[in-house]
Amino acid sequence: MKILFLHPNFPAQFRHLATVLAKNPSHEVVFGTMRPEGALPGVKKAYYQPTRQAGTDTHRYVRPLENAILQGQAVYRMAQELKADGFYPHVVYAHSGWGPGLFVKDIFPKARYVGYFEWFYHAHGSDADFDPADPLAADDEARIRVKNAPILLDLAACDAGITPTHWQHQQFPPELQSKLTVIHDGVDTEYFQPQPGAKLVLPTLGLDLSHVDEVITYVARGMEPYRGFPQFMETVMQLQQRRPNCHVVIVGEDRVAYGKSLPNGRTYKQKALEELDLDLSRIHFTGLLPYAQYRQVLQASSVHVYLTRPFVLSWSLLEAMATGCAVVASSTAPVEEVITDGTHGLLADFFSPEDIAAQVETILDCPDQAASMRAQARETVLARFDLAQCLTAQLAHLSA
Incomplete structure (x- = not known):
């Protein structure tokens, strides 16, 4: 043929x-x-x-x-x-x-x-x-x-x-x-699978978080409102104030893939860094990563945050679930098709950094509940998206 x-x-x-x-x-x-x-x-x-x-x-x-x-x-x-x-x-x-x-x-x-x-x-x-x-x-x-x-x-x-x-x-x-x-x-579930005890070390980027116990991850093609980037950065600000040892890893490009751009060439990343009180020593922007390094980020994640408007579901969410990430995601329709709140992850109000931060802390503070959700998340991908x-x-x- x-x-x-x-x-x-x-x-x-x-x-x-x-x-x-x-x-x-x-x-x-x-x-x-x-x-x-x-x-x-x-x-x-x-x-x-x-x-x-x-x-x-x-x-x-x-x-x-x-x-x-x-x-x-x-x-x-x-x-x-x-x-x-x-x-x-x-x-x-x-x-x-x-x-x-x-x-x-x-x-x-x-x-x-x-x-x-x-x-x-x-x-x-x-x-x-x-x-x-x-x-x-x-x-x-x-x-x-x-x-x-x-x-x-x-x-x-x-x-x-x-x-x-x-x-x-x-x-x-x-x-x-x-x-x-x-x-x-x-989803290639043989490639995207958990690695218990994984630590994030990316020598080519000079990034070594092997000493860090709380790694919050975020992945998107661009840093834009469609994927909740502004709300995520406000969430990070709140978490940094309450959890002095947490680090944040953001994978993606400083651009808009979907939706409107800001005027005058300003990016949403620039806006967040200028307007929010952030500890930049604990925020790591990696840009786009090769698959192997991207997988390392997911495997080392303590909590993976995925936010989206009611729009096309990202591959990254299912890959994170297959990797056994503990996910906090927006309670929007495309997400609710694959995540039941409290079973495969925790859902939060897209527009509420307070709610998102609270759900992240629930996972960080309740390792047994997180372990169950990690396992259920992978099982869902195995059953429906393998x-x-x-x-x-x-x-x-x-x-x-």
């Missing part, structure tokens, strides 16, 4: 599936992407690049759609070259939203088109209107509605679709949900 993956990043959500397919010598796997970095064994990369970005004179509601169309055109040109070289896929698997799959059925009409659908946008009832301090205007409501245009085009064109969680599935229009199957990307079973489901869906 010939399989074409399409995603502007590489390997993104398709890492495990592309890898296992490429191990079969009867398969030919090509990955169309905009990113030249990285490689997977047996996977051939093909590159595409839009000729331009959406014009500044384009109506701002429509710019995401114009960018998706430009990306779809770039994929079409790349696909023409593949076709000329004799590659005609049996299956095309594309991430919806950015536009790489928009014209799959035009260039490869006989191929089975499977879409990966991560999110459907709503002005009300999920992420966009979650923060009462950031109300929506009519202009925002209209813009958010139009943002679904490339996703709806993919839903109409694809033969089948996958979405990773039931919460994300529920965001799609009810009349279209039957086209989508809930199958998670999967990579082997998720891959089995993905492969069955792909060839259906």
Whole structure:
């Protein structure tokens, strides 16, 4: 079988599936992407690049759609070259939203088109209107509605679709949900597993916390309100005042991956460091880490804090649970799908640093309760998100 993956990043959500397919010598796997970095064994990369970005004179509601169309055109040109070289896929698997799959059925009409659908946008009832301090205007409501245009085009064109969680599935229009199957990307639970007594030592960063008994960890792609970074930093300030021996390790980049940026190029990290009374000698910003070092952070964690608006569930939460972290998380819908308060972790009010700090201290002060939650967290990931079973489901869906 010939399989074409399409995603502007590489390997993104398709890492495990592309890898296992490429191990079969009867398969030919090509990955169309905009990113030249990285490689997977047996996977051939093909590159595409839009000729331009959406014009500044384009109506701002429509710019995401114009960018998706430009990306779809770039994929079409790349696909023409593949076709000329004799590659005609049996299956095309594309991430919806950015536009790489928009014209799959035009260039490869006989191929089975499977879409990966991560999110459907709503002005009300999920992420966009979650923060009462950031109300929506009519202009925002209209813009958010139009943002679904490339996703709806993919839903109409694809033969089948996958979405990773039931919460994300529920965001799609009810009349279209039957086209989508809930199958998670999967967590490598053999790699992400507990290491009792682990201490955090990262020589390349000059970080040695081997002498520290209370290590609070936080992981996100960016430092932004969508993942509760401002609330987390206020939580840290409170914890530092009450627990003089605790240290905090923050993994991620000083940028905004989702949501609004601050004006004048200021970052949320800069804002927190300027406005909060923090002991910076006990806060360690690592930036993005290689997988092995990231796993060390999770294995050495005393308490792992995960906060999110009602939005896409992060891989990092499930990886932390698989690693046996004692988790304090926001009591928001995507989290509540995987964590029952008091069983798999403790839940807290997203907007209350006081509540988050209190739950962190509960774990630090109650090691027996924490041990039970650590074990239950890993068991949940093993039962519902283990990579082997998720891959089995993905492969069955792909060839259906």
